[in-house]
Structure formats: structure tokens, C-alpha cells
Amino acid sequence: MLKRLLLALSDSTWARRAVTHSPLGRRMARRFVAGETLDEAVAAIRALNIQRLAATVDHLGEHVHSPADAIRAADGALAILDRIAAERLDANLSIKLTQLGLDLDESLCLEQMRRILTRAGERRIFVRIDMESSRYTDRTLAICRTLHREFGPDRVGVVIQAYLRRSEQDVRQLLAERIRLRLCKGAYHEPPALAYPGKKDVNDNYIRLSGQLLESAAQGLCPAIATHDERMIAAAIDCANRLSLPADRFEFQMLYGVRRSLQRRLVADGYRVRIYVPYGTEWYPYLMRRLAERPSNLWFFLRQLFQR
Numbered sequence: 001m002l003k004r005l006l007l008a009l010s011d012s013t014w015a016r017r018a019v020t021h022s023p024l025g026r027r028m029a030r031r032f033v034a035g036e037t038l039d040e041a042v043a044a045i046r047a048l049n050i051q052r053l054a055a056t057v058d059h060l061g062e063h064v065h066s067p068a069d070a071i072r073a074a075d076g077a078l079a080i081l082d083r084i085a086a087e088r089l090d091a092n093l094s095i096k097l098t099q100l101g102l103d104l105d106e107s108l109c110l111e112q113m114r115r116i117l118t119r120a121g122e123r124r125i126f127v128r129i130d131m132e133s134s135r136y137t138d139r140t141l142a143i144c145r146t147l148h149r150e151f152g153p154d155r156v157g158v159v160i161q162a163y164l165r166r167s168e169q170d171v172r173q174l175l176a177e178r179i180r181l182r183l184c185k186g187a188y189h190e191p192p193a194l195a196y197p198g199k200k201d202v203n204d205n206y207i208r209l210s211g212q213l214l215e216s217a218a219q220g221l222c223p224a225i226a227t228h229d230e231r232m233i234a235a236a237i238d239c240a241n242r243l244s245l246p247a248d249r250f251e252f253q254m255l256y257g258v259r260r261s262l263q264r265r266l267v268a269d270g271y272r273v274r275i276y277v278p279y280g281t282e283w284y285p286y287l288m289r290r291l292a293e294r295p296s297n298l299w300f301f302l303r304q305l306f307q308r
């Protein structure tokens with residue numbers, strides 16, 4: 001119930017205003033967001049790199065309302081790519097297509113992605129297209145396929161959500177096309193006709209799909225196993241061992257501020273780990289999805305508030 005409520009509130013304008021203007025909201029955001037400026041994100045990435053954790057940077061923002069905002073978001077992505085290269089950071093870029101105008105005009109969005117991938121090519125940086133709600137799955141995959149044909153597998157990849165019933169077929173097709181994938185469970189509220197409602201089914205599907213991704217690792221597609229769930233991680237390690245897959249052929253990915261000791265433990269065990277580092281002022285929907293994943297985070301902050 002609380003999970004559904006938090007996800008519904010992530011779309012609400014009045015709740016956004018209330019949370020973003022409250023000191024508690026800002027404090028909660030700081031746990032999951034590296035800061036509001038690129039300088040703060042760069043400092044966070046440097047600190048991660050020192051611990052041998054790679055990063056993928058996300059300048060927060062989604063569902064822009066005008067073409068000018070979409071172009072501005074793409075300009076921001078170019079600045080991130082330049083900064084990653086200039087500072088020699090171990091980082092790549094994650095981006096959402098609704099931030100580049102997917103809701104407004106698909107060709108505008110595609111054009112912005114082409115600008116970003118051209119610069120990413122010059123800087124030799126990989127760009128991951130995040131997956132949003134199921135309203136966007138087909139369009140996101142179609143745009144990724146177009147870009148993959150133009151820029152190749154080392155430049156662009158996409159995300160698959162294990163909670164979607166369609167994902168097994170998508171994974172099979174995308175891997176056959178040599179498209180690099182990140183596998184996550186899925187963070188949006190979806191109807192049961194499209195997504196498994198039960199955790200067990202999502203987890204079973206995650207394990208099945210991560211097996212398919214790891215089998216593709218031999219072709220150099222560097223699959224990303226994005227989860228904080230130790231059972232999913234153990235299953236992926238088992239599978240990699242069965243396939244005799246060297247640890248540098250795949251990577252684990254986790255979110256900034258979540259399960260930090262697990263991140264460090266995997267690095268110490270010799271695995272590659274990449275941290276998703278979001279920054280910017282548009283943190284509200286991102287924060288709500290993090291709270292929905294683990295509502296006890298909300299109680300933790302509320303308890304702190306009342307104990308002060």
C-alpha cells in the first residue's frame with residue numbers, strides 16, 4: 001500500500017512542492033543524491049573511484065515540458081561527458097529519454113541522443129539509456145536500436161526490468177542484436193497484466209534473465225547486474241562460476257548511498273562494481289522511487305525528525 005502511495009505521489013505536483021521545499025525532504029534526498037551541482041557529483045565520483053568503484057552519472061530530470069528544456073538537458077549531458085574525460089574519471093553516463101523530449105517529439109529526442117553519442121564517441125564513453133515506465137518501453141527500445149545501428153555496442157545500451165512479463169523475449173532479441181544490457185528489477189508502478197505483482201516471480205525472472213545476460217558476456221557485451229539483493233548477486237556469481245566467466249566480463253551495479261558495505265565487499269572479492277550517481281535539483285521523483293523500494297527509509301527519516 002505504502003509503496004503504491006509513494007509511487008503515486010512521485011507524479012503529484014503539490015507533493016513535489018511540499019517535499020522539495022521542506023528541510024526533511026532535502027535531508028532525505030542527500031542520502032541518495034550526490035549533490036545539486038556537477039562539481040559535487042565529480043567529487044562523489046572521485047571518492048568512489050578511489051575505492052575502486054566505477055560510476056555512471058545521471059543528471060536528474062525527466063518529462064521535460066518544452067523542446068528548449070530537452071536541448072538544455074542534452075547540453076548538460078555534453079558537459080558531463082567533457083568533464084568525465086577532462087578529469088579522467090572512471091565513469092560513464094546514464095540518461096532518460098523523457099528528459100530529452102520523448103513525450104514531446106520523438107525525432108527531437110533522437111536528435112539529442114545523436115548529439116550526446118557523437119560527443120561520447122569522441123570521448124570514448126559509454127551511454128546507458130535508463131528504462132522508465134511501461135508507457136515508454138517500446139519507444140525506448142526502438143530508439144536504442146536505431147542508435148545502436150548508428151553508433152555500435154560500445155557507445156550505447158539500455159535497461160531491462162525483470163518485473164515486466166515481456167522482458168524474457170526482449171532480452172533474447174536484444175542480445176541477438178548485440179545490444180548491451182543492464183538488468184534491474186524495475187522501479188515503477190505497473191499493472192499485473194504487464195508486470196509480475198509478486199516479489200517471488202520478479203526474483204525468479206531476475207535470476208533467469210541474469211543467466212541469459214551472463215551467457216552473452218563471452219561475446220564482450222559486458223552485462224550489468226544492477227541490484228542490492230544479495231540472493232540475486234549470489235545467483236549471478238554462481239552462474240558466472242558455472243560458465244567459467246572471468247570477473248572482468250560483467251559488472252554489478254548499485255545505487256549511490258544504498259548498501260555501501262556490500263559495494264565494497266564485492267570490490268574486495270575482485271568483482272567490478274559501478275555506482276549510479278544521480279545529481280541535480282530535480283531529485284523529487286528519484287527520491288520517491290527510492291523510498292517506495294524500501295518504505296522503512298521513510299520511517300527512519302521521520303523518526304529522526306521527531307527525535308530532534
Ligand SMILES: Cc1cc2nc3c(=O)[nH]c(=O)nc-3n(C[C@H](O)[C@H](O)[C@H](O)COP(=O)(O)OP(=O)(O)OC[C@H]3O[C@@H](n4cnc5c(N)ncnc54)[C@H](O)[C@@H]3O)c2cc1C
Nearest residue numbers: 130131159184185186187226227228229253254255276290
Ligand atoms: C544501477 C541501477 C540502475 C537502475 N536503473 C533503473 C532503470 O533504468 N529503470 C528502473 O525501472 N529501475 C532502475 N533501477 C532500480 C531497480 O529497478 C530497483 O527498483 C532497485 O534497484 C531496488 O531493487 P533491488 O534489486 O535492489 O531489490 P530489492 O528486493 O528492492 O532490494 C533488495 C535489498 O536491497 C536494499 N535496498 C534496495 N533498495 C533500497 C533503497 N532504496 N534504500 C535502501 N536499501 C535498499 C534493501 O536491503 C533490500 O532488502 C536501477 C537500480 C540500479 C542499482
